[in-house]
Amino acid sequence: MDVGINFNGDQSFAEIAESAKQAEQLGYSNIWVGESMDFKHPFPVIAAAADVTRKITVGSGIISYFFNNRFHIVKAFETLVEAYGNRFAIALAPGDLNSLKIAGIDASKPLKKLEQTIVELRASEVLADTPIYVGASGPRMIELGSRLADGVLLNYVHPEYVEWALEHIALETYVGVYAPALLTPDPVNERSALIAASYVAAGANKAFQEEFGLIDFVDEIREILRDKRFSELGKHRDFLTSQFLISGVEKTIHGRMNEFKKMGIDQVILGSPFCYNIKSVKVIGRVL
Numbered sequence: 001m002d003v004g005i006n007f008n009g010d011q012s013f014a015e016i017a018e019s020a021k022q023a024e025q026l027g028y029s030n031i032w033v034g035e036s037m038d039f040k041h042p043f044p045v046i047a048a049a050a051d052v053t054r055k056i057t058v059g060s061g062i063i064s065y066f067f068n069n070r071f072h073i074v075k076a077f078e079t080l081v082e083a084y085g086n087r088f089a090i091a092l093a094p095g096d097l098n099s100l101k102i103a104g105i106d107a108s109k110p111l112k113k114l115e116q117t118i119v120e121l122r123a124s125e126v127l128a129d130t131p132i133y134v135g136a137s138g139p140r141m142i143e144l145g146s147r148l149a150d151g152v153l154l155n156y157v158h159p160e161y162v163e164w165a166l167e168h169i170a171l172e173t174y175v176g177v178y179a180p181a182l183l184t185p186d187p188v189n190e191r192s193a194l195i196a197a198s199y200v201a202a203g204a205n206k207a208f209q210e211e212f213g214l215i216d217f218v219d220e221i222r223e224i225l226r227d228k229r230f231s232e233l234g235k236h237r238d239f240l241t242s243q244f245l246i247s248g249v250e251k252t253i254h255g256r257m258n259e260f261k262k263m264g265i266d267q268v269i270l271g272s273p274f275c276y277n278i279k280s281v282k283v284i285g286r287v288l
Contacts, residue, residue: 073092
């Protein structure tokens with residue numbers, strides 16, 4: 001099973017360069033770069049990671065096809081391939097709906113827009129060897145991604161949730177689990193981990209919420225995040241960290257990854273704030 005690591009544009013380029021080099025040396029399979037309105041745009045970060053490495057696969061994890069015109073997504077990845085060779089991966093998703101609303105972007109017809117974006121990427125001869133993945137949490141997006149793309153990246157962390165998501169795979173495909181992670185003890189990043197887990201919960205698909213009886217819980221988390229009342233997340237700490245975060249000591253994290261391996265998962269992607277602690281990157285990476 002592959003193990004990837006997520007970086008975001010909230011780190012300095014010097015920090016990203018150091019972590020990217022470490023990730024390659026330690027044997028991580030992928031570097032994934034997330035997108036947020038509050039961070040640097042993913043493409044310069046992807047280029048910075050590629051520039052200091054030689055073989056590791058670098059990808060967008062994810063890039064929003066609403067925030068970014070699909071023409072520009074194609075051109076950006078063609079430029080990266082030309083500059084650094086065929087070692088990139090493209091992960092697409094609608095993006096955070098609340099952020100899209102704030103930006104005044106019409107996020108209607110996400111499935112149709114996804115299909116159109118994949119068609120244009122497939123039409124590029126330069127990107128013929130570049131895999132395309134779909135970041136998914138809802139049944140229809142999972143189903144469509146498994147049919148049209150080279151794989152799906154599930155934004156779930158608890159094995160029970162992942163099993164539910166796997167039921168909606170239409171065709172056998174590459175499957176990754178993409179979740180916030182924290183190697184403990186790490187008091188510096190505990191708050192960031194709790195907030196990251198809460199954003200995953202807040203972005204949960206309606207069908208998922210109904211399946212696991214989480215509608216009221218998700219509504220409350222969304223209100224807390226909307227108003228930036230982060231201190232109130234503490235009352236949900238145990239549930240958020242157990243259900244929406246890969247966390248614990250080294251043995252616990254490896255145990256969770258082994259659970260996913262037994263389920264047939266092809267890649268586990270350790271999301272922020274895992275990458276903020278270079279010691280964590282080294283500890284988990286030393287047995288890859």
